[in-house]
Each structure stands twice: as structure tokens, then as C-alpha cells.
Amino acid sequence: MSRDSIALNRFGYGLRCRETMSGAPVRSAEAALVAEMDRFDPRPPAIAAREDTSARAGEILELIRRNRNMRGRAERSAPATMGPQGRTAAMAGDAMGGPLAELPPDIRRAYLDGGRILRRDIALKVNLAARSDTPFIERLVHFWSNHFSVSAGKPGTQHQVGNHEFSAIRPRVLGRFSNLLKAAVLHPAMLLYLDQFQSAGPNSRFQRRVERTGPERGLNENLAREVLELHTLGVGGGYGQADVTEFARALTGWTISGLGRIERFAERRAGGASFVRFAHEPGTLRIMGQSYAQAGPDQALAVLDDLAAHPATARHVATKLARHFAGDDPPESLVARLERDFLGTGGDLASLARTLIASPEVWVTERVKYRAPFEWLISVLRLTGLEGLDDKRIAGALRELGQLPWRAPSPAGYDDLAGSWAGPDALVRRVELAERVARSVPAGDVLARAHSAFPGALSANTRVWLSRAESGTQALGLLLVAPEMMRR
């Protein structure tokens, strides 16, 4: 690939319809990428205008809890008549697993509403990227959103996952990693997703009280473990089970707002989370050889700051970033350079982005990355200018392609390896979608468009088959699945 084509496709999300290389001001590919960093709008109008429904997450959880309590009482008073059906509905309320029709109407409504909000945010994310004139930074937003992956599988999360990306991550992708880490981890979406919202310190006043009055609830290590393993140090980053447990204790008290019984004790925090002091584990904690004597919410913040600055974190982040831009097995020289940069600047993500742009390993001419489905669809929308798809259709396409946002199979996010995406069935789905998309948009001058989209990088083979297509529509369909579109 030429440098222009690399800037467009490996760093960005591909050429936008009606955008031509010749129309852009003459400057180097690197300078154009650096300029994106200044131009990036962390809060574009589409996000500013978005209706914020995050408060509904807590409301839904309350609704489910009340419903479960009611059922519990009903079953206790009339177990014979309720039978298994009552139990099924109660379980469905818990895990969203049961048929929607069996749910009480208010809960069913809440779920349907959550689905609508989720689709709206998926479409918003897609449309922002498809129309963006700072696609390199959009890519960084999506990279970090996947690094701090949250899923919309649990009740209430549908109202929070969009916020997580738009409010916690997006404004911080060119800031300090420690700030991004704290905002992403201590966001209601993450607190819900990784069960932190119901974790309580074993020696907290809250825990002592519930032990007397109701079912036992205590420490949940889920978030602490994933922060260490996925968000900061990485597997083999030098932490042990004791560190996980201690960190989990430090995190206690961090929860979401709007949970009925504890709401009056909740201290609102920036970003939508709450801190409930009487659920926090008291005392000094030791994590990774460091002592943390801070009281209340500052304890977890101090731990996160130290984790952000840890050399293992620098290595972990550098490796993932290098893999995203320089291939599944990135050159060690690039990883080392990014790692040095991260440590030297105290995790300055803007500096990391500039180092990336300046690294020769990212400008190798062969196509080193197989495009993941989300990225491929964004490139398709940009190249064809297809607009006006409704939310359901966008979400449906991404589901069919296998990469629905906020539905990654694990807290590790979606894989960034070709092996996960380059499958025969997945390829057929792209080809079928490409044929449909091509029929929905004007298909004039496809060969010229191909040259603009891959300046100096269109293979003779692709050129031949585009020119032999029986119609502009067919040529466009072929372009959308050409090797140039599949790998960057």
C-alpha cells in the first residue's frame, strides 16, 4: 500500500463517498493524521443531542427486585398454586433468559425500551464513524471501547453502555491513560457488567447489617480481577490472588445510582457512579506491594493511578495498540517504542498516537490486518455513502456479520486477530451484504472511486475484475469485497 492508502485505511476507516484525495490539502499522510488529533470533536452534536436514559438502569434493577420479592412472597404463601411457571418468570426477570411474554408487563416494557435505546446507540456509534472526518481518532475510540469492553446482556446495562463510550471513553482517548482507566472502570456500565455494584466489604457496616436481616451478600472480585488481567497489567503482569482480593476490597462502595434502599446513602460521583461509604471495606490495604491508607472512594482511585503507571501496564497497552495497527504479531521494536513512550510520558495517549504515526513499522506496504466486521461495515458505509438506514437495520447487519457492539463474548472484548474473523461463512455474509448495499446506492464511476479509496494501492487484478463487471452496481459490489477492502 502507498502511504496515502495506509493513512486512509490502516489508520482511518477508509475513504468517504464524495471525498477525493485530490480535494484534500496537499500535505503528508503523517501530517494529515496528526491534524486529526487537533480537529477531533469529543462531543459532536449527535452525542450532545442524544437523550440520556442512564438513570433508568437503576430503575430497572429496582423493578426486577420488587417483582422478585413479590413473587417470593406469593410463592411462600401459595406454593402449590404458583407452581413452576412462577419460578420461570422470576428467573427470567433475573437473567433475561426466559420468554419475554412471560414477564410482568412493566418489566417487559422496560426490556423493550432498553433494546430500543441500545439500537439507537449502536446506530449513533456507526453513523459517527461513517461520517467522521477524523476516522483515525474514531478508531482509537473504538479501540479503547473494546479494551474496556462492556456488554449489554444484563438488565439495565442497555441504558449505560452507550454512555460508557460516548462520555467516559471518547473525551479521554487523547488524554492520560490513568484518567481513561478511572473513567472507564468506575462507570456504571462497567460496575453493572462486572458485578461491582453489589459488592460489599466483608467488614463494612452494610455487610454486618445484611447478615442479620437477609441473604448474605459480600465481596465480588469480578471487576478487580478483570482490571488487573485485562485493563492494566495483563496476564502474567505479576499480580496474585491476594492482590485481586485486596483490590476488590478497595473497590467496595463503588456502585450505581438509583438503587432504592441504598440510594439515600449514595454519594454521587462524576461519570454517573455513586459511592456508598458504609459498604466500603474499612482500613489500609496492600496491593502489589503498595499500601493504601486512603479513606472511601479515594482508595480505589489511588490503586488505579498506580496500576496505570505500572510497567506491566505499559507493556500490555503497547502490545495491544501495536497489534491493532501493525499486524497480529507486531514487531517487537514497535512494542518497545510504544512502551518507552508510555512510561516516559506517564501514559500520555496523544503522545502514544504521535509515536504510532511516526513509527515505520506501521507504514509497511503489505496489508497486515484482516478487517474485523465492524470496521468493514464502517468502510463500506463510507465508501458507498449509504445513509438513512434505520437503527434496527444497522444493528441487524452487525449481528449478521458477527460483531454487534456491546455484545462481546467476554470482558476481554472482541478479538483483534485475523483468525477470529477470517472464516468462510463470515466471508459469504460480507459478500451477500455487499451485493445488497451496492444495489441501494448510485454506482457511478466505480473504478475511479476504487483508485481514490486505495490511492496507488489498487491491484491490477482488482482493477481488471472491476472493469469487467456487467454493471456499475456489480462493480461496486465487487469493490466492497475486494482484497483491498478485506485487509488493511
Place this chain on the structure above:
Amino acid sequence: MGDTIANPINRRSMLAGSLVLGSATLALPRMVFARTAGSRNLLFMLLRGAADGLAMLAPVGDPGFAALRERTLPDYTAARRAQGFFAIHPALDQVGAAYERGEAVFVHAAATAYRERSHFDGQNLLETGGTQPYGLKDGWLNRLVTLAGEAHGAPPRALAIAPTMPLALRGSAPASSYAPSALPQASGDFMDRVARLYAGDGQLCALWAQAMETRAMAEGSDAGNLRDAKTAGELAASLMREEEGARIAMIGLGGWDSHANQPVQFARSARQLDALLGAYRAAMGSAWDRTLVLVATEFGRTARFNGTNGTDHGTAGAAIAMGGAVAGRRVIADWPGLGERVLHEGRDLAATTALESMLAGAAAEHFALDPKTAMARLFPGRIAAPLAGIVRG
């Protein structure tokens, strides 16, 4: 690029029809048109990719045909004959039946003014109606709307059954576009081309081969496409048969560029065309009597088969006029023959009839326009006499 979609009926429902994964049914949009005089219908079908006229209407009576295409002769042994000399491809069963009822005319050895061999340029010329590709910006079908409006007081309602406005209907006269949820697709051909596109790419080639192997075991896409073709034909009829419906409509159908394995590919595409036209005719009901369907393609294909059992881009081909208004059961052709010396550039069926003269002549008769004016306005610069007598007076 930069094309605008003129007056879409409902952009959302239009797109809804296009990016559907899996199948979905779609309610028809409410089409409210002003009532105007005139109840003649014209459906223009553009076969994109250069349909092979020699396969569509095989000149089996010409000894040259057997010499050039002996291997395809068995396809035509039981086929319907047209004027003894020609055989109608068996996949065009309902078109053939219409021919025998006197509702279809074939025009053969016809071509536009275009003599090069690019699909894009050829389709551009056939749709704009110019004498040079890209010489005109609007389409001949759109100018027909204007012309008929001038003659009868109000322009006939025009509609493209397509997600985007095809060039033939673009221009100053009002036209709408509407896409059904499923237009028949040239999926088989598209898939073949993807295979060729990936031939030099180790990773994609291997993935594709695996995928096609799996697919071959599953149900073929042909049945779905035939169903879609039938649905599209019924949809076109439902949008045209009522008094307040569209009078002029256009559908483009791909899948005709048969460079390899032509017998299979041509039959596949012809079955789709036949299913669409058959369903359209049936669904038009009594409005069929006032209906003219014109089927044309950008150019023909080579008279000989190539090394991959296919044909390459050629010159003259065949066209069809069909409908209750057609004075049918005829083949209009000044047959040039298939001898070595009479083939155009030694390889293609030579053009002896201007395709534009068929389109202009039939449209003029159908809408009671002056044929010479129609020829001059629809196909400016094309010096040919409009064909007469395709539509019953």
C-alpha cells in the same frame, strides 16, 4: 457519485428493501398520484450485462449457427419456433407462450449507436439515448414522460422499481423510485465473479472455496431468486394496473454477462426474466391489453464461444416487445447472416436494425405520438426511421 435520487416515494421504505438480511415482507408505500388522462402502460426492462441475443432467439435456420454453436443445438430441439427460422430459448417459457398467443415481437440483429464493448459506456448510451456515452445527462425514458405530457396534457406517472433512480428515468420530468424488499439478484453470477476476484489471493481464495463447498451442499439460491423475480413482477403490476398507478416504469435485471459457462448462466437469468414477465402479465389482469413491455440490453455477445464455454462482449443482439397491445407473433429482423465475412469485425452478429428505432417506434405508437418527433427527441442524433407496426393501432 453525486447522483441525486429524484423524488423518492419514501426513502426509508426504499432502503428498507435493500439492506435486508434474510427475508422480510414490506407493505407497499401509499402511492398518490394526480389523475390524468391516458391509461397506456409501458414497462421498460433493461438487461444489464449484455444478454446474448443468439441464445435468446437462436437462428437455428441459419447454417452458420450450427457451425458456430453446435454444442448448444440440443437446447433448442424442443424449443418453440418463431417464423420457422428462429427458436426461442426454452427458459423463456412464458415469453414464448405470449409469442404464440400473438402478444410478443422479437427484434433481432439490433444494436444502439454504440460500437465499443464496455458495459458501463454501453448502458450509459442505451439509457441516455445519445450517440456518445456520457453525451447526455438525462434519460430517454424521462424525455418520453415529457413528450407524452406535451401531447396529452399531463405527463404520465413514471416509476423506477429500483433502490436508486436509473439513468434512463433521470431528468427534468418527475419520476419516483421504489424498491421491493427483494429484487431478483444476479447472486450466482456475482458469486462466480467473487471467486475470480479472489483467485490470486491465497487466504481469501481458500476461504471462498470452503464457503462455496458448504453452500453447494445447502439449497441453491436459484429458487429464492425465481421467487423474488415473481414477486417483483407482481409488485410492478400492482403499482401499474390501477388508474392512479404508474404509467411508465423501469426495472433493471442483471446476470447476463456470460463469459463462462454460458448455457447455465444464460438459462438461470432467462428463467428469472421469464418468471418476472409471466407474473407481471398475470397480475396486470385486464390492464395487460393496454400494456407494452420493452426488453433491451446494451449490446450483444460474440457469435462464437470462447475457451471457457462462454461468450464475450459483442455488438448486435435481440430485443423483445411484449404485451396485450403488441401486434405479435413476429420477428423483425433484417437478418445479416452468420458467415465469417458478414460477422461484425469477424466475431459479432452485425447490427442491421437500430435498437433505438424499435424503442422510439413502439413507444410512439403506444402513446399516440408522432414517431419522427419521438425518434428525434428520445434519441437525438440517431439517424434511423422508427419501426412501425409493433403496437396494434
